[in-house]
Amino acid sequence: TIGQNRDDRTTGQNLDQQGAETIGQTRDRLSFAVRLVETTNNPSGLQLVSSYQTNRVGDPMDLVALAQQIQKGEEFVKANACNRLTVIADQIRYLQEQARKVLEDAKKDADLHHAACNVVKKPGNMYYLYMRESGQRYFSILSPQDWGPGCPHKFLGAYKLQHDMSWTPLDEVEKRDTEVGLMEKLLNQQAALPSSTEPNFQGLLQ
Template structure:
């Protein structure tokens, strides 16, 4: 055997030491990864990770090694799965809170509308029970006065027409709508504009074919 093909004892020692160093390095790196995973294991314990059930014969086919196909492998994967579960829970909670916030705003709005409707109903009822010697007709304006006895009554004579000789204190001016509701005089213009829009909407929809969708064209023109 030639000298160049021979491996000296020193070379064998160097090679052996290199292999040991490489194995030690691999073992050290593996240990560091395991330690890092163990430090984050409380997250795994807090957020339980559910893995897919394993089977040695999926779809009726026997596996050569079910351990190789079903083993967990890198412990860092469990941490990643736990983080994903936690992140999913946080997003679900945030989405639920956002939806509940919108619902709460709608509830507050509906409560305010209900309160306003009850107040208007109470006012309209009191006005309908006010004394009046004439038959009230929808679309007309009426003036509310109060006698010293406390009786409230409607009149068709305005305070301006009475002048300084008004017999009783003036309480307010109201318009009787066609739905028999009362509108304060300072809100009459706004209410009439709303009713005009609704009337125009109903008229246009009546003239349209039944298969078309809502048509709001020209309502604000």
């Protein structure tokens, strides 16, 4: 019985020692991951009476909390980066779509400028596109209503020539004129504002 008690005490001591070693190893790993502030026995040239109180690690759970905080910080950084990249990706897709539309509009405008016309085209006027039996397309200043029942050729559409030499279909003219008027109004308002080093958006949302 005495020998058994001695063995039990030895086993308990070994377990305690193993537990202490495990805690120490865990604390060492956490200390390596957490990156604690460097310690010194002579802060600002003053000799400490006891550096243990200022340099000791303290409760191992403090290291766990610090490690968890670092991990959480890394997770937030990654999440924020992903969110920003998602916004950038959406902007890239939007710009790609806008670029595609610009190219399509440019091709359409160039194609209309190549249509035959016997008059000098002036920005701000409406022109009416027709096609002959031969397949030739041409612009005229006469609308189908002007021709009446005797319209000689197939009517393809009506377009307004803008001041930037782009073409606007008849069904979009009112919308385009409204947009142009709004832009001109904003330009006039900005030109009338006093000079300032700060950005001024007065009237942009009205």
